[in-house]
Structures are given as C-alpha cells and as structure tokens.
Amino acid sequence: MSSLQPPQDTRNGKRMLLNHPGPGDPDEQTPYSSYLCSEVLHTLQRPLSDSPAEPAFMVNAQVMELYFGLIVHEVRTAQGELRSEQLGQATATLRRTAAHFRALNGNWLSLSWMTPVDFGPIQRGIAEVHGRRQFSALQSWMFRWMAFLLGSRSTDGLASLEGTPTRLRELREILGQPTLYDDVLGLLTRSGHPISADRLQRDFAAPYVPHPEVGEVWRTVYQAPEEHGELFALGETLADIAEELTTWKYRHLMSVRRTFGNRDGYFGEPTVAWLSPTLDEIPFPELWTARAAVE
Ligand code: HEM
Structure with a gap:
C-alpha cells in the first residue's frame, strides 16, 4: 500500500x-x-461524508469541545480559590480562562469559508448514520456544563440527552450547585461588601435574579478602583469572560446564518430565531448594569 x-x-x-x-x-x-x-x-x-469540508468542521468542533472542558476545569478551580479566600489566585485563574476563550473564539476563523454547499453533505452524512432528528449540538454536555457554571439556567437542551441518563443526571446535579457568580458574591460579602443572605443562599437551580443591592457593591468597587484594586481586577476579568462567551455565541450564530440559514433545527423551530435570544443572556448582570451609575 x-x-x-x-x-x-x-x-x-x-x-x-x-x-x-x-x-x-x-x-x-x-x-x-x-x-x-x-x-x-x-x-x-x-468523517461521515466524502465532503472535503468535513475534516475542518470536525477538527474545529473537537478543538472547541476540548476548550469547553478546559474552561470548565478552570472555572471550578477558580470557584475553589474564591471559597478559600485566594482572591489573587482566583483572578489569575480566571484571566487564564479569558485567554482560553479568546483562543476558542479564534477557532471560528478556521470555519469562516463555509457555505451551505459545504455544510449540506456533512449534515446529510450525519443524518444517514444517526437519524435526521436525533443529532444536535445541544447534546454537547460539556458546553451545557460550562454554560451552567457561567450562570445559564436554561434547561432547553437537556431533553436531547435522554439517551445518556448518567450525563443527564450529572447535569441536573450541577444545575443545583452555585455558579461562578454565586461564589463571587460570597467573596464580595466576606470582603466587607455585605449582600443579603437570601441572595447568597438562593435556589441555585433557579435563574439568578439581579438586584440593586449587588449593583451598588459593584458601583462602589468601580467608583474607586484604586481603593478596591483586587475586586476591580476580578470584576474586569469576569467582564472579559462574559464578553468572550457572548462572542462565541455571536460567531456561532453567524456561522449558522452563513451555512444553514434559518431552517428548522432540533426543536423543529427556526434555528436563528431560537439562538438569537441566547445572546442577551450575558453573565454577571450587575457587573454591567452598575456601570451606568459610576460617575
Ligand atoms: C458552522 C456550522 C454549524 C451549524 C450549521 C450549527 C447549527 C446549530 C444549530 C441548528 C443549533 C441549535 C440546536 C439544534 O437545532 O440542534 C446549534 C447549537 C449549538 N451548536 Fe452549532 N452549528 C455549527 C457549528 C458548531 C460548532 C463548530 C460547534 C462547536 C462545538 C457548535 C456547537 C453548538 C452548541 C454547543 C450548541 C448549543 C448552543 C446553546 O445551547 O446555546 N456548533 N448549532
């Protein structure tokens, strides 16, 4: 041979x-x-098709999966550091996380040439093997874990994991645990910026409800960065992460628009219409709203 x-x-x-x-x-x-x-x-x-585009699609999706896993690891590390009062170390870990996100987002460049003609055969190859309505990227449990840690409480994708009950059970458990932001709020309180107990001991499985009290803490920090240097650095690093996660969603959405259009996705709903609102779920809400009150 x-x-x-x-x-x-x-x-x-x-x-x-x-x-x-x-x-x-x-x-x-x-x-x-x-x-x-x-x-x-x-x-x-x-690859499941003869499409010359599929190797690039598959390798980039695999690389992104690895980054989702790396980001989960880093965020959980940062949560442990926040809980043990290692603020500087936690910020360094989260700075690393933001860097991973930038590299993850750079991956979209490697798929920027794709058109519907490139994507169609890949989709048909997958459908031939796995069935037309069985396959969905919603089944990326690692993405869901990352999203949960960063504050999402959307359970929309979970039904697609019924075929893997162990992963489904794990994700339901993760859903009931504190997010990164919950650990940040705990740290803010212990640093002398008290936040009410009902916001700290909330039902973690429920969506986080922003509150002016938390906004006021961030406003205080941002109003005097020289006085609250470490918390300010933490806040800006969280802002980097929020921006990069939103950038991932935006670039994904634009790739979907370019290669798939607004066809029906896994739920049978137009995909662009389903994905677009997820861009508005920006993590760490008061970190953003507080900026309007800084003078
Ligand atoms: C460029 C071609 C792509 C197309 C046409 C596409 C299509 C879609 C569609 C239609 C959905 C909505 C769920 C569904 O109906 O199945 C979705 C969600 C998703 N896709 Fe893609 N996708 C593409 C690339 C990628 C890549 C490279 C990744 C990397 C792993 C990825 C990961 C995801 C994830 C994690 C979700 C769930 C998003 C969320 O829950 O907010 N996709 N995609």
Missing part, C-alpha cells in the same frame, strides 16, 4: 479516518506521544 493510501474503515460505506497513516502500533510510543496521547488523538477524526 502506498503511503498516500491510509488504511480505511469503510463502515457505512464511508471513510472513517482522516487522510493520514492511521492507527499505529499501540505498543510503540515515544515520550511525546505517551504524554499527549497523540497516537489516540489522531484516530479520533471520523
């Missing part, structure tokens, strides 16, 4: 691996491949 002809798994009559040499001998590892699991990593791209 020529080196340009990789071994192919032709299940479903489709090429299942990208055009590289394919799986190596699992017993043969270098320290590099052992550390990065690169021998496994390069066997995880299994």
Whole structure:
C-alpha cells in the first residue's frame, strides 16, 4: 500500500479516518506521544461524508469541545480559590480562562469559508448514520456544563440527552450547585461588601435574579478602583469572560446564518430565531448594569 493510501474503515460505506497513516502500533510510543496521547488523538477524526469540508468542521468542533472542558476545569478551580479566600489566585485563574476563550473564539476563523454547499453533505452524512432528528449540538454536555457554571439556567437542551441518563443526571446535579457568580458574591460579602443572605443562599437551580443591592457593591468597587484594586481586577476579568462567551455565541450564530440559514433545527423551530435570544443572556448582570451609575 502506498503511503498516500491510509488504511480505511469503510463502515457505512464511508471513510472513517482522516487522510493520514492511521492507527499505529499501540505498543510503540515515544515520550511525546505517551504524554499527549497523540497516537489516540489522531484516530479520533471520523468523517461521515466524502465532503472535503468535513475534516475542518470536525477538527474545529473537537478543538472547541476540548476548550469547553478546559474552561470548565478552570472555572471550578477558580470557584475553589474564591471559597478559600485566594482572591489573587482566583483572578489569575480566571484571566487564564479569558485567554482560553479568546483562543476558542479564534477557532471560528478556521470555519469562516463555509457555505451551505459545504455544510449540506456533512449534515446529510450525519443524518444517514444517526437519524435526521436525533443529532444536535445541544447534546454537547460539556458546553451545557460550562454554560451552567457561567450562570445559564436554561434547561432547553437537556431533553436531547435522554439517551445518556448518567450525563443527564450529572447535569441536573450541577444545575443545583452555585455558579461562578454565586461564589463571587460570597467573596464580595466576606470582603466587607455585605449582600443579603437570601441572595447568597438562593435556589441555585433557579435563574439568578439581579438586584440593586449587588449593583451598588459593584458601583462602589468601580467608583474607586484604586481603593478596591483586587475586586476591580476580578470584576474586569469576569467582564472579559462574559464578553468572550457572548462572542462565541455571536460567531456561532453567524456561522449558522452563513451555512444553514434559518431552517428548522432540533426543536423543529427556526434555528436563528431560537439562538438569537441566547445572546442577551450575558453573565454577571450587575457587573454591567452598575456601570451606568459610576460617575
Ligand atoms: C458552522 C456550522 C454549524 C451549524 C450549521 C450549527 C447549527 C446549530 C444549530 C441548528 C443549533 C441549535 C440546536 C439544534 O437545532 O440542534 C446549534 C447549537 C449549538 N451548536 Fe452549532 N452549528 C455549527 C457549528 C458548531 C460548532 C463548530 C460547534 C462547536 C462545538 C457548535 C456547537 C453548538 C452548541 C454547543 C450548541 C448549543 C448552543 C446553546 O445551547 O446555546 N456548533 N448549532
């Protein structure tokens, strides 16, 4: 076999691996491949169509999944640091998180050339294997976890996970736990900016309801950044994260517009109409509203 002809798994009559040499001998590892699991990593791209666009779509979606997971890890680390009063460390962790988000959003550039003609065959390939109405990116449980940690309480996507009850149960548990913002409010209180107990011990599974009392705390911090330097730095880092999450949603929406239009999605509703309102769910609400009161 020529080196340009990789071994192919032709299940479903489709090429299942990208055009590289394919799986190596699992017993043969270098320290590099052992550390990065690169021998496994390069066997995880299994396009379902013959579309030349699918490798780029699949690899970018996989990279984004990895970033969702990394961001979840960082945010949970920051929550632990906030709970143990390590404000400087938590801000450093969240600054790292904002940097990951920027790189995640840069990924959209690698898909910026896609048109409906590129996306159609990919969608048909997926539908052939998984069924027309069975597949949805709402099934990205890692995205949902990230969104929950950053404050979303939308359960719209959960029904699509009924086929994976363990993940569904985990997500329902996560939904009942404090968000990053809840931990920030706890830290603000312990730093001498008291916030009422009913806002701190709320029902975490319910959507957060913004309150002027919290807005006043942020206004105080932003009014005198030299006096509240550490909290100001925390606030600006949270603002970076909120902006980058919203940027991800915006770039996703524009990619959907360019490649799919306003066709019906998983719910049977026009996709653009369903996705657009999610752009208004900007995390850490009083961090934004308080700015109007800063003089
Ligand atoms: C560029 C072509 C893309 C199209 C046409 C597209 C289409 C859609 C549609 C129609 C939805 C709404 C749910 C549904 O009906 O299934 C959705 C949601 C979603 N997509 Fe995409 N998508 C694209 C790229 C991506 C990529 C590259 C990712 C990266 C993993 C991704 C991740 C998601 C996630 C996480 C959601 C849920 C968003 C939320 O709940 O707010 N999509 N997409």
